[in-house]
Amino acid sequence: MTRRPRRVVPAVLLALVLLAAAVVVIVSLVQRLTGARELVSYDRVAAELHAITWGETPVLVAGVIAAALGALLLIAALWPGRTLLVPLVDEEGLRAGVSRRGLRAAVRESAETVDGVTARGVRVRRRSVRVKAATDRVESAGTAEAVADRVSNRLREIGTRSVRRVRTSLQTPETGGGA
Missing domain, CATH: 3.30.70.1350 (Cation efflux protein, cytoplasmic domain)
Structure with a gap:
């Protein structure tokens, strides 16, 4: 009989971040297809990513941040809330x-x-x-x-x-x- 709240806040925050990233990608791709100046240049991003190797510090930092965020979201999802x-x-x-x-x-x-x-x-x-x-x-x-x-x-x-x-x-x- 113990009902617990859903984890709405972490899910909404993650959804908003992913939505914002998707909107930036879509806007940049549409701008690239129409020949307009891109919001985020695909060529510049691709050149930067290809220049980085797996052993460099930015890759390590991004991996640690992604793992920490994933662990935080997992803990928030599994932690029992107050009963309703x-x-x-x-x-x-x-x-x-x-x-x-x-x-x-x-x-x-x-x-x-x-x-x-x-x-x-x-x-x-x-x-x-x-x-x-x-x-x-x-x-x-x-x-x-x-x-x-x-x-x-x-x-x-x-x-x-x-x-x-x-x-x-x-x-x-x-x-x-x-x-």
């Missing part, structure tokens, strides 16, 4: 999940049910949830714990067993920072 869905309780063979965005919204909503609290930020990690909240009340003893309890109860209602820890930080008018 947080798995829910598996009851009677039912498999389901909730999106991280939906889970953040549910946590924010439950945190804001505590009197005088507004959730400023919610961060969902693999095993924990962090809620940054603010209150306009000067007397805020126990408010951070109340937020943590509400969020924990809501997570139990949703059925996320993977989240084991709820951390809260509360900004009050007197502290101006986390409590």
Whole structure:
């Protein structure tokens, strides 16, 4: 039930680089066929490449760069990304999940049910949830714990067993920072 994101960014970057190279080649060939001045001269490129031998430094540098880029793209393709869905309780063979965005919204909503609290930020990690909240009340003893309890109860209602820890930080008018 663990869906992972596709590796779109490396694929798009590589596709754009290859597209740009193909456009330069096509434009140069069309210009050569029509007799116009070439964007990249085929004769000049061919002369430069024929003058280089396999043992020269530019060939070694180009090979190392190509191998490093290939290894980097391979690592990016094989490295597992963050899961898109947080798995829910598996009851009677039912498999389901909730999106991280939906889970953040549910946590924010439950945190804001505590009197005088507004959730400023919610961060969902693999095993924990962090809620940054603010209150306009000067007397805020126990408010951070109340937020943590509400969020924990809501997570139990949703059925996320993977989240084991709820951390809260509360900004009050007197502290101006986390409590």
